[in-house]
Amino acid sequence: MSYEVVLQNKYYLRELIEGISLKDSLEQISYQGSVQLKVPPSFPGIEPGQEIRISGVPYGGGSGMVPLLNPGVVWECETQVKESKHMTVTVYDRTIYLAKSEDECLFPTGGTASQRLRKYATDWSIKLTSLPDTKTKLKKAVYRAQTLYNMIMADLKETVKAGGEMYVPRMTPAGLTLFQIGSNKKVWVLEQLEETTQNRTLEGTVTRVKVIGTEDQQENAPSKVLATASGQTAKYGVLQKIVQDENVKTASAAKKFAQSMLTGQGLTYTVTCADLNTVRAGDKVNLNGLNLIVTSVSHELGDPGHMTLELASSDDVKRRYFLDN
Structure with missing residues (x-):
């Protein structure tokens, strides 16, 4: 074996x-x-x-x-x-301890998701390897009793909503790190396919976003619009989402926030094929010439082995895992 x-x-x-x-x-x-x-x-x-x-x-x-x-x-x-x-x-x-443990945390304005992960790991005696700089400065956070994993994902979702890259925590033999989704150097081409199912949908697609202010409005007065952004309205029609965030106060910040909420057509695949035993969730793979992101993978190890993959476009991953509340 x-x-x-x-x-x-x-x-x-x-x-x-x-x-x-x-x-x-x-x-x-x-x-x-x-x-x-x-x-x-x-x-x-x-x-x-x-x-x-x-x-x-x-x-x-x-x-x-x-x-x-x-x-x-x-x-x-x-x-x-x-x-x-x-x-x-x-x-x-060993990240299971972050998923199963609860705590309360208070973070001031200005830290990044990378810096906060360092604190979580240190408090739970989880070894860290080199962390990428997520760069995006986060707002003040008051996390009441909840799992450390929920706090980590809240930080990473806020990073994406502010225009940053998508990251997920990943344990490696060297320690815990943040893996940028789709950044794997080796992109496997899926071959020896046993079964493939494709689903395309406009469910959840957002082609126009309106960001409104959070300040109190007079009765019967419309909400103040800080910014709007439009995407593929000509192709898919107007599918508008109204969002607000108490930390988005300027027109430039609102515009950036609105742009991050635009998503295209949902595209997902389920694939069963010969096992590639090092493939992880978050990796980029190639299926029939399309670069897609692994949202879940189940390996049945063996000689030969098999695996079942759930795949989605990068836009769909952003919508489903980082932008949806």
């Missing part, structure tokens, strides 16, 4: 593996793994909280193994005894 599972940096479980799957999505922070094992009587046992990693030979990358899910933590163990003993182990990377 081209895959290895190592428990506590000590026990190599390759001979016990019956199956491995990996799941990633833009809707979750943590990479999730499921390992099916046949457990002999001499096995020392697996407990939630233990360190674990999943490695494999990358597709097209030679014979050496690379980490696929590392650092990981055993989250759940389910045992079934029927003639012999079998175990299903659910594994997450």
Whole structure:
């Protein structure tokens, strides 16, 4: 087998593996793994909280193994005894602690999403690797009791709404970082397709945006319009959205905000094909000449393996994951 599972940096479980799957999505922070094992009587046992990693030979990358899910933590163990003993182990990377932990945070005006992520990770003892500069200065934030992941995504959504780039948190063997969506250097061309479904829709499309002020208006008086922006009205008709934000007070800021809310036609694909075991949610891939973004991926590791991908255009990713409230 081209895959290895190592428990506590000590026990190599390759001979016990019956199956491995990996799941990633833009809707979750943590990479999730499921390992099916046949457990002999001499096995020392697996407990939630233990360190674990999943490695494999990358597709097209030679014979050496690379980490696929590392650092990981055993989250759940389910045992079934029927003639012999079998175990299903659910594994997450260590960002699971940001998804499952709640806190309250107060941030002054002017910090960036990168700077705030550094604080979250430090407070939860999660190792960081080099962080890109998200650049966009954020407004003051008062986060009452909620998960750290919700706070991180609020920061990243605000960055996009202010005209910045799209980022998602991603755990790597070197530590936690922010990955700019679609910035992967190797763009895989999807081949050996087993099934493809395409969906095109105007649901959620916005071709004109009007930004209105938040100050109190006199009764029966219209709201003050700070800015408007138009997109593909000639092609799709007028699909207008009215937005307001208490921190958008100037005409220039409102114009930038309005432009960020314009979206085109929704375009999504579901693809089942031969497995490319290093593909993650947020990666750019090429399907029939189109560059699309992976919104979710499910790997069934094996020789050969299979994967199921949910794909969307960059505009649709922005609308669905960063601009919608």
